[in-house]
Amino acid sequence: MGATNLIELDPGKYSLLLNAGTTDVDDVITSLRHEPNGYFWEGIAQRLVATEAQHLDGRFGYDPEAGMFVAYGTDREALAELGALLDAVASDADRLRAIVAAAIADGFEFDD
Incomplete structure (x- = not known):
């Protein structure tokens, strides 16, 4: 099972959750x-959408907290795709390092 969990809160309303501080890459972060909090993971999600999955831009919202990353919306497919992207990063230290390095090189600031 991956680091993310996609749930349906109400009919047609979905949330993608990642419990911050529970991933394989927390020490790397x-x-x-x-x-390794929800705000950091929002930054990773934003970078993934901007650099690898531009077609997801605007298809969901973000509502992170210190202990949890949350993306939400009515587009289950888009949230599932974001979940797969985040799961891949949450289990691959080298990929995480590369994303953070590229973000820093672009002047991106993580709000963690």
Whole structure:
């Protein structure tokens, strides 16, 4: 099972959840001088959408907290695709490092 969980809260309304601080890459996040919290994961999600999945832009909203990343909306397919992208990063330290390095090079600031 991946790091994310896609749930239907109400008919046609979905939330993608990632419990921050429970991924395989938390130590890597800390070593990169970031906090493995929901806000950090929002930054990763934004970068993934901007660089790898532009077709997802605008298809859901973000509502992270310190302990959890949340994306929400009515487009289950888009949220599932974001979940797959996040699951891949949450289990691959090298991929996480590459995303953070590219974000920093682009002047992106994580809000963690």
